[in-house]
Amino acid sequence: MNASRRLRSPLVPCSLALLIACAGCSSTDDGGTAAVPSPGSGVARLCRDLDGELPRKVNGLARHDPKPASPLTAGWGDPAIILRCGVPRPAKMNDPEADGVTVNGVGWLLQKRDDGSFRFTTTLRKAYVEVTIPEERTQDGVGPLTDFAAPIEKAIPKGIA
Template identity: 70%
Template sequence: MNIFRHRPFGLPALAVLMIAAAGCSSADDAPSAAVPSPGATVARLCDRLDGVLPKKVDGLTRRDPEPSSALTAGWGDPAIILRCGVVRPAKMADPEADGVQVNGVGWLLEQQAGGVFRFTTTLRKAYVEVTIPKERTGDGMAPLVSLAPAVKKAIPEGIAD
């Protein structure tokens, strides 16, 4: 019996499976965010934060970025992205840096290229970064109002290591 006779049937089936798997990927339209790599203590705080984050921020439904991690979260499209356990921004050493206080949580404000705003918590045991895309900046700091209760509950006041 010639085994090569059966090969064409297996190859097309394999090709169909590969195409179907590629088409089902959830990463195609999901936002993306770099996952921080904090130490164990900060990672535990971030895990606690992930458990108390709101389902909606500024009226936008939670839609987490890829790759999936308890250290990142997102809302809306284009997404407001939260990353917990980021490194201390260099701008925090600048005495002229802009900061805001929203419902008991201090934030460093940095305007990025393209009209994007990045906010990073201050005086907390873990740095939490929230990036608001240009398309969402018209609402000002409304996303921080939604996030402040969770940050206050999960990330104690203090100085992050």
Template identity: 70%
Template structure:
């Protein structure tokens, strides 16, 4: 079960929080480790891949290598989505930060390098979205753009 403090942050609040991360250059060739979930979660992730938008935050799709229905990307530096990831340990922390974007709950994790990692909560598969330090000034726009696809493809519930 997902136990953590879930705060609804408005777009301006999160944009301010994220904007403080700063900017730097990044590699133009996106890459992402492909998760290896069980067959049920793999099917949900394949459904998500088919439902994903062509653009996120105004950025065209730019999938990472190696190509997989379990990963997707947009722009350069890429916004990276990975479906079927393991449950983050931070979900055990009742003090962990969370937010909601267009009806989808996300665990918020700020990395030491200034980038952010968001993982869906209360869904039958964990979906992870990484925003590089260069993309952090965009607030929750990417999460809001991805929410309809997540809602459509990944049912509410607890991932096993």
């Protein structure tokens, strides 16, 4: 019996620590995670300006920013619609057959991803802004992009990044 108690003793604290760590990672607590882009200083300034213009709600979903916290990333809802500003120019923009859409004056490259989500990246702007809409939210089509049009128009000038 003593051996049994000795074996359980070290496992209980480890199991408890693992359970607490997993609970802290729950995506219902925040906007999940997003890789933070690393643009040059000029683009980073434009992205910080955009962050100050972003809406508190997108498509009716409250803002819950992803981790790590950064003015270059933002999120809404769970599963989160994720915005990343200052991303590199997607190679798909070189493809003349690439799909695109214009929403309220902002052009977007459209890419369907293998997981069923959609990635939209702004075109003809001084900084590339990427919005990823998870598969669970794609029933609204490009609806969420309407909430980004005015902030992008205001903070990210037209041109080529």
